[in-house]
Amino acid sequence: xxxxxxxxxxxxxxxxxxxxxxxxxxxxxxxxxxxxxxxxxxxxxxxxxxxxxxxxxxxxxxxxxxxxxxxxxxxxxxxxxxxxxxxxxxxxxxxxxxxxxxxxxxxxxxxxxxxxxxxxxxxxxxxxxxxxxxxxxxxxxxxxxxxxxxxxxxxxxxxxxxxxxxxxxxxxxxxxxxxxxxxxxxx
Amino acid sequence: xxxxxxxxxxxxxxxxxxxxxxxxxxxxxxxxxxxxxxxxxxxxxxxxxxxxxxxxxxxxxxxxxxxxxxxxxxxxxxxxxxx
Numbered sequence: 001x002x003x004x005x006x007x008x009x010x011x012x013x014x015x016x017x018x019x020x021x022x023x024x025x026x027x028x029x030x031x032x033x034x035x036x037x038x039x040x041x042x043x044x045x046x047x048x049x050x051x052x053x054x055x056x057x058x059x060x061x062x063x064x065x066x067x068x069x070x071x072x073x074x075x076x077x078x079x080x081x082x083x084x085x086x087x088x089x090x091x092x093x094x095x096x097x098x099x100x101x102x103x104x105x106x107x108x109x110x111x112x113x114x115x116x117x118x119x120x121x122x123x124x125x126x127x128x129x130x131x132x133x134x135x136x137x138x139x140x141x142x143x144x145x146x147x148x149x150x151x152x153x154x155x156x157x158x159x160x161x162x163x164x165x166x167x168x169x170x171x172x173x174x175x176x177x178x179x180x181x182x183x184x185x186x187x
Numbered sequence: 188x189x190x191x192x193x194x195x196x197x198x199x200x201x202x203x204x205x206x207x208x209x210x211x212x213x214x215x216x217x218x219x220x221x222x223x224x225x226x227x228x229x230x231x232x233x234x235x236x237x238x239x240x241x242x243x244x245x246x247x248x249x250x251x252x253x254x255x256x257x258x259x260x261x262x263x264x265x266x267x268x269x270x
Contacts, residue, residue: 012260017250024249038259169204
């Protein structure tokens with residue numbers, strides 16, 4: 001495997017959206033998610049000297065982000081009284097109702113099922129993108145998620161359009177293969 | 188160069204991928220459809236490709252706004268200068 005060099009100047013453009021999306025599916029707070037992404041980049045910069053080049057830049061940043069997310073969960077859970085706030089469902093003592101029945105979504109509602117499916121698929125796809133080679137993953141995200149122009153991507157990576165389509169094709173085949181057991185067994 | 192009607196499966200697969208991004212011109216689309224008409228494997232691949240695109244397009248990708256990106260970039264730049 002060729003040695004990977006870190007290019008912090010390009011981190012935000014290359015991995016910002018991906019890391020933000022990764023965070024928001026785990027922490028449902030856009031402001032906090034932005035902070036965590038920002039802190040991940042800063043932590044990456046700080047510990048850049050420890051990067052050995054054995055993994056890709058993105059995988060390395062994701063591993064830093066994962067630790068940040070776990071720290072965030074710990075922080076939230078260590079705040080005393082949080083649990084009590086969560087269970088105080090009824091605003092006044094006059095109100096009556098079943099907490100569980102009212103809180104749980106209606107599973108027969110197709111929009112709820114769709115949302116759950118979308119969330120699961122999004123997470124599965126993110127995991128599969130993680131397993132792609134660095135270049136494939138970056139190009140796939142730029143073309144399919146960021147919807148960048150072919151020409152722009154070719155210029156950035158210094159490749160021809162034909163190369164780009166072959167890379168994109170291979171990336172998609174690997175992703176479909178990665179997702180097929182759960183998501184492509186339908187007709 | 189003479190117009191090549193028939194293509195092999197490798198070319199058909201790449202054309203199928205390009206078709207997912209609406210990148211084919213009429214000639215290429217014709218070649219792809221002609222190939223699919225007699226190749227069961229590529230027909231199947233194209234169908235799976237379509238499903239993948241449909242599922243992916245249905246996902247809500249949450250992105251950073253330009254302003255958020257600028258903020259993060261500024262913080263990163265500051266840190267790099269301080270280093």
